[in-house]
Amino acid sequence: MESDLIPPNTVDPAKEASRREGELVKPFTEHLEDLRKVLIKSLLAVGVVCAVCFFFTERIVAVYEWPLTSMLGSSPQGVDAGRKILRSLSPADAFMVSLKAVVVTGLILASPVVFYLVWSFVRPGLTDRERRVAIPIFAGGTVCFLTGVAFCYFVVLRLALGFFWRYTMSMGVDPDWTIGNYMSFTAMFLLSFGIIFEMPVLSAFLAWFGLVSGDLLTKNRRYAYVILVFLAAVLTPGPDFVSTLLMLGPMVILYELSIRVIRMGEKRGMEGKN
Numbered sequence: 001m002e003s004d005l006i007p008p009n010t011v012d013p014a015k016e017a018s019r020r021e022g023e024l025v026k027p028f029t030e031h032l033e034d035l036r037k038v039l040i041k042s043l044l045a046v047g048v049v050c051a052v053c054f055f056f057t058e059r060i061v062a063v064y065e066w067p068l069t070s071m072l073g074s075s076p077q078g079v080d081a082g083r084k085i086l087r088s089l090s091p092a093d094a095f096m097v098s099l100k101a102v103v104v105t106g107l108i109l110a111s112p113v114v115f116y117l118v119w120s121f122v123r124p125g126l127t128d129r130e131r132r133v134a135i136p137i138f139a140g141g142t143v144c145f146l147t148g149v150a151f152c153y154f155v156v157l158r159l160a161l162g163f164f165w166r167y168t169m170s171m172g173v174d175p176d177w178t179i180g181n182y183m184s185f186t187a188m189f190l191l192s193f194g195i196i197f198e199m200p201v202l203s204a205f206l207a208w209f210g211l212v213s214g215d216l217l218t219k220n221r222r223y224a225y226v227i228l229v230f231l232a233a234v235l236t237p238g239p240d241f242v243s244t245l246l247m248l249g250p251m252v253i254l255y256e257l258s259i260r261v262i263r264m265g266e267k268r269g270m271e272g273k274n
Contacts (some may be wrong), residue, residue: 038121040153045113050106057098064186067157071165086179097183104187108149108194115142133208143203148197149190156246157189164244188237196235196251203258209264214263222244225256 053060067085088094090091119138126134206212217224229244229253238242 004014034121038117039162042110042117044112046106046110049101049110053102053105053109054098057102060101061098061183064101064183067186068161068182071158071162072166086177086182087160089180093112093150093194094178097179100183100184100187104190107191108146111145112142113159115139117147123215137205137208140204144201145194146196148193148195151197152193153192156193156250157186159188160243160246187238188235189243192235192247193250196247196254199251199254200258200261204261204265207262212262214259214266215260217259221255225252228255240242 036232040212068086115138122134123131128180165175203217207214232244232248232251236247
């Protein structure tokens with residue numbers, strides 16, 4: 001009998017194909033409706049987190065000020081000096097900065113929920129084998145985003161702020177930074193690093209669909225570096241080359257790491273075939 005020819009603990013290809021066909025063959029409008037629900041739920045998740053964060057606005061703003069105050073010194077005098085430097089030039093500055101801090105924090109904290117919702121949208125169209133591969137990709141996306149934000153917060157921001165502070169002082173100019181400009185600089189850096197740290201995950205995702213390969217990324221490395229320079233210049237909050245270099249360095253490392261990740265996946269795929 002045909003069923004006896006199928007080894008135990010294996011998936012019947014016919015049943016698996018039938019299952020996928022039943023899940024994938026949907027009217028286009030239903031896919032759009034599912035996508036609309038995912039977008040609405042993602043916005044609601046971000047909105048709820050932002051609403052909760054609004055009650056802790058003062059503490060959140062203090063968290064964003066930490067790279068500056070810690071750079072000035074850990075003594076109480078250094079912290080006070082850091083707070084006095086951040087000035088407000090208009091009546092609405094402090095309020096708008098509070099909103100920006102709450103929104104950025106909401107996006108960061110709600111990112112795991114958003115990744116999960118995107119996964120729930122993609123999951124029904126995948127086979128069991130594809131799901132086993134996709135789960136680490138989506139989980140890795142969350143981890144990489146948060147890692148990028150943390151790396152920027154604890155390392156890059158302190159380097160950038162320290163450089164600009166010392167350079168301004170060496171020119172005989174008093175750094176009189178506004179809270180609005182400082183918050184825009186900090187928020188842009190944090191979100192940009194969260195995004196660029198997704199590079200290995202995005203590369204693995206594209207390689208999974210056969211759109212890129214380790215050889216392709218290696219052969220086009222010099223062209224990719226030109227693109228990375230352009231992206232670093234666009235994503236950095238200021239037009240200065242220092243911010244661009246601080247972002248370009250990790251991007252180059254992440255590009256090379258992406259090649260290693262893809263080659264490891266290709267090697268495992270070849271071993272699985274053998």
